[in-house]
Amino acid sequence: MSFEDVLAEHARRRDKALGMGGAEKLARRRAEGNRNARERLDLLLDPGSFTESGLFAAGIRPEVRDRTPADGKIAGFGRIEGRMVAVVANDFTVLGASSSVVNMKKIRHVKEAASARGLPLVLLGESSGARMPDRMGAAGRGSFGQDPAEYQRLRQSPWVSAQLGPCYGSSTWYACMSDFVVMRKGATMAVASDRVTAMAINQPVDAQTLGGWQLQTEVTGLVDLAVDTDDEAIAAVRRFLSYLPSHAGEAPPVVPVPPGSDAAGAAILDLVPAERNRVYDMRKVIGAIVDRDSLFEVKPRFGRSLVTGLARLDGHSVGIIANNPLYKGGAIDVDACLKVTSFLVLCDSYNVPIVTLVDQPGFLIGLEGEQRGAPGRIINWMNALQLVTMPKISVILRKSYGQAYLNMGGGRNSDEVACWPSADLGFMDPVVAMNVLYGLKEADDPERYHTLHAELTRDTSPYALAELYEAQAVIDPRETRAWLIAMLEVHRLRRTGGVGHHRLANWPTSY
């Protein structure tokens, strides 16, 4: 056989493998408006940068070997904005991208390369779960579970998952382990499909109710962001990664500061009402402080009384934690506690310093919180906060009451604290305190009430805090951006090249 013949045969095999589930299935997908796995990779990766791993992998059972190109999961390495990443793209046109022996070997390989060599891992999810009959019976049990480290999450490098269709099995399990999960609306993520669930519980159930974007972004918080299309999901993946280093051993990239970033601060006084009983949207305030258009919110639909998001100050990545009085007056509920805890883990693990903006009346008090174990969630947050080794810089805008004052970086839970002149430091709302301490309501004895009330509120000013050096500065609100940039520069981890000690690196991925 000549080389020509061999190469011709090779080309034939290669084209067949690249053809995924075949022309008919691909055409149907296109007609439905769905991108296929290789199109998604083209969108995700810099042009021409993809090197595939395991194109000629195939199903383990002889009878499917000929119709399982790449064994239904496309793996390999490519670049995103010039930086190398590891990727897995599920090919739903091949046996529903179901998991089996060979394709899970591929995932294991790129996953291990990512962790060992310091590459982010991107997982494009759409899978029908375990492949049958491969996973059936004792032999099926023996076909997986061969890697005792498969579910360790040590955060050596960032993992990002995009849920782009029905995600059962590995697409969901690895999403739960990921640092960021984006879901295209209409996709689903759940333990079992609507069909299997309906059979198990003997009543009809809707796929979106079981695992759709509203459940996962608003109720469970398992998905960080919901978008309308594959293209938006992939853009979100690229944008998220741009704030982070390729791996935990280096500082995040520094980028140019967009023109006009210093201008927005002048109008900051227009964004926060002078009247203390009026609320405002903290996201607008954040926008006036960080580099222009740099806020990338994480979990915007979950625990909304607190904002978590990646942003930049002077071209450097920061993690923003900020109460949002627009929701629940900024009172901190259990969802907010969960959200901020996982955000601290994210930032600290990838060397992103924390900036906290405070305006909160305390933890939200009520039955639902207690039934969800609020004390435990509050302390989890403190556990995480105090394990952070990245710099923590805090600005108190208005209220900071109660135990939550500590969770929001009060005292030595921040490296530097500044207050706006409008800051109000107390333990609880004065009206409640009057009742608790003196059993007194205003109507009962107005004169005595006002005397005692004046005493209680006398020492809540930011200058009282600054006198004790519990705040290192009281600043004009318009100076917030400049002060933060200066403090972040002071506290940059020069001695370790911007790299922290990662004491949160093996924190659980869900709780």
Next chain:
Amino acid sequence: MAEIRVRSEIAGSVWKIEVAVGDAVAEDDSLVIIESMKMEIPLLAPQAGIVTEILVIEGEAIAEGDIAVILG
């Protein structure tokens, strides 16, 4: 469109009703302002719709989870 029950996220009292039955509202429009923790906190429309029912009156107490407005 399925009806959307807009529930209060906090306990407090109904300070001001900002809409009337029949009004078209956009996502994040303020429907009712609730007074709680000495703040005026708006209850926002979770998505666009038409106000079909208002279940609260100004001045009365409202608990976390109480339905304030129904959108259709």
